[in-house]
Amino acid sequence: MARRPPEPVQVIKQRRDAALNALVSGVPYISFLGIRFDRRGDELTGLLPYDDKLIGNPLLPAIHGGVTAAFLEVTAIITLSWSWLWEDIESGKLKLSDLEAGRLPRLPKTIDFSTDYLRTGLPRDAYARARVTRSGRRYASVHAQAWQDNHDRPFAECSAHFLMPRSDG
Amino acid sequence: MDADQIETARQFIEALPHAAALGLSVVQIGDGMAEIVMPYNPCLIGDPDTGVIHGGAVSALMDTCGGAAVVSHPLSGGGTATIGLRIDYMRAATPGQSITAHAVCHHITRSVAFVRATATDDDTDRPVATATGTFTVEQG
Secondary structure, eight states: OOOHHHHHOHHHHHHHHHHHHHHHHHHHHHHHOEEEEEEEEEEEEEOOOOOOGGGTTTTTEEEEEHHHHHHHHHHHHHHHHHHHHHHHHHTTTHHHHHTTTOOOOOEEEEEEEEEOOOOOOOOEEEEEEEEEEEEEEEEEEEEEEESSSSSSSOSSEEEEEEOOOTTOO | OHHHHHHHHHHHHHHHHHHHTTTOOEEEEEEEEEEEEEOOOOOEETTTTTTTTTTHHHHHHHHHHHHHHHTTTTTSSOOEEEEEEEEEEOOOOOOOOOOEEEEEEEESSSSSSEEEEEEESSTSSOOSEEEEEEOOOOOO
16 A cells, blocks of 8 residues: 655645744734744744843833733734644645735634733743643633743743634634 | 822833833823823734734733832832733724723732723723733832
8 A cells, every 4th residue: 555655844844834934923013022933843932032122120120011911922822823723734724825925814812811920020031832721612721831041930921711713714 | 199209100101111112101190090091003913904903012001001000009119010910801902093001009908909900992981901910019
């Protein structure tokens, strides 16, 4: 029985990276904060490189609490969208040419969002990862955590609910 | 707060680097209450198809306004930091309209300040988002 040869690795990488790039670069606010995403297989890590305009209290100085919340929210919503779209990206149902032309499918909407500030956000780069704890047909629950120098010492975490896009369009 | 203190607080908040990046302006502040406006800005769009502002920018506005309400409370020692903030998003803000947050520090202890906040666009009868937050109280 002839088995189909596996896809060349560069084809897989190009497809996934192009899909992720389309998802992230289409949103002006993500660029405004300077957030980027690092991908390892299907795992995403949000990166928030330090910038002076992210500072809230210049006396400490510390990253603005609103920036921290926004970074967690962006990481949560991109990770949720990514896991939701993953199968369609892999199967080719989602056309790369559409994504690259900015024709994105409807994305989840935030219903509520709760942030715990665990430590002061220091004036340096920050990282975040989100975990989709439940993804249903209509609602999803997501948890995200952000850290700086030391992964074991998170400086903020959040839990959030999202309204999923209707799959009937 | 007397007029000088209010002016000092207003200038301090508007000069915070991230508040300046968002273009925030303080409309009212004093006695544990604050009102801050965030003008519509295409850089803050979360949904490029509709031009709706990203929820994260609304969070930053709510957080700033909550902190401003706390520092303006007569029993506050000065600075503050957010402990926890929960936001409910009721609807998308109308593209092109500024968003105004109104926050009240309704209770304060020696250690913790409790805040409620609402964000509205031009349609002030239907809030865009509501928030509850807890903030640290510095010993004055």
